[in-house]
Amino acid sequence: MTTLTTTETVLSVDHLRKIYNEGTEQANMAIDDVSFEVNKGEFVCIVGPSGAGKTTLLRCISGLAAPSAGTVTFEGQRLTNVPDQLGLVFQDYSRSLYPWYTNGRNVALPLAARGMPKAERAVRVSEALASVGLGHVEKKYPWELSGGMQQRVAIARALSYRPELLLMDEPFASVDAQTRFDLEDLILKVRRELGITLVLVTHDIDEAIYLSDRIVVLSKNPSVVKEVVDVPLGEHRSQVETRSSDQFLALRSHLLSLVMPHGA
Numbered sequence: 608m609t610t611l612t613t614t615e616t617v618l619s620v621d622h623l624r625k626i627y628n629e630g631t632e633q634a635n636m637a638i639d640d641v642s643f644e645v646n647k648g649e650f651v652c653i654v655g656p657s658g659a660g661k662t663t664l665l666r667c668i669s670g671l672a673a674p675s676a677g678t679v680t681f682e683g684q685r686l687t688n689v690p691d692q693l694g695l696v697f698q699d700y701s702r703s704l705y706p707w708y709t710n711g712r713n714v715a716l717p718l719a720a721r722g723m724p725k726a727e728r729a730v731r732v733s734e735a736l737a738s739v740g741l742g743h744v745e746k747k748y749p750w751e752l753s754g755g756m757q758q759r760v761a762i763a764r765a766l767s768y769r770p771e772l773l774l775m776d777e778p779f780a781s782v783d784a785q786t787r788f789d790l791e792d793l794i795l796k797v798r799r800e801l802g803i804t805l806v807l808v809t810h811d812i813d814e815a816i817y818l819s820d821r822i823v824v825l826s827k828n829p830s831v832v833k834e835v836v837d838v839p840l841g842e843h844r845s846q847v848e849t850r851s852s853d854q855f856l857a858l859r860s861h862l863l864s865l866v867m868p869h870g871a
């Protein structure tokens with residue numbers, strides 16, 4: 608018996624170009640020509656050297672910045688502002704949570720902004736914090752938590768309104784190695800449980816392989832797509848076994864050859 612599987616494109620980036628301060632003497636082309644697609648339920652990582660335009664790309668994908676040329680299509684609609692069904696987690700958790708609000712209130716903010724009634728909000732906040740293993744910190748403040756816990760609160764906030772697509776910019780860059788592994792596994796678990804589509808930017812090639820179904824490799828600035836690499840490691844991954852498998856190591860050397868083309 609043949610099974611027909613249909614893939615639904617959630618996000619489509621088509622010949623995107625971004626020039627900052629266009630038309631002035633300070634004009635700076637951050638992205639030259641980037642195209643790729645993300646299918647429903649997929650986990651795509653974007654890797655590229657510092658300054659390649661990764662944050663710029665995420666800002667264009669989320670509707671926070673307008674492209675200079677090309678288009679971003681989200682769920683079949685050309686993107687012109689930040690869609691409600693999009694979640695964002697930025698690198699700097701210390702600046703993304705409001706210190707004068709409790710963690711629960713921080714998580715509730717996007718729900719309140721969407722006009723959700725208070726009683727429903729309370730249930731959602733508890734669910735979102737529980738899904739990142741932080742059910743007990745709702746009434747505490749962000750500054751009472753460790754960095755990794757604060758980043759989990761930021762993830763809970765992005766998940767609270769059940770986005771179709773979650774965009775993350777270097778979300779685990781400022782935590783220690785052990786916390787980073789834990790957060791990677793947490794995001795894989797959340798993905799399995801909620802079936803959301805994820806796009807994550809990282810400098811770390813090993814992290815990109817561990818997490819993704821596909822990796823978009825960007826060149827240095829102004830960026831173009833060097834290659835889109837398939838990562839057929841299956842749904843269940845484990846930090847020790849997956850990272851030491853032959854398949855993982857082969858992908859790693861291929862990606863290294865792409866980011867270090869001269870064998871540096």
Ligand SMILES: Nc1ncnc2c1ncn2[C@@H]1O[C@H](COP(=O)(O)OP(=O)(O)OP(=O)(O)O)[C@@H](O)[C@H]1O
Pocket residue numbers: 627628635636637655656657658659660661662663664828
């Ligand atoms: N608001 C801005 N105005 C003008 N130029 C900018 C702006 N933001 C970024 N740039 C420039 O765009 C280019 C790409 O920056 P971007 O922050 O997107 O890179 P990145 O790949 O995210 O880097 P990193 O890995 O260091 O985070 C850089 O040359 C940067 O100086």
Ligand SMILES: [Mg+2]
Pocket residue numbers: 661662663
């Ligand atoms: Mg960046």
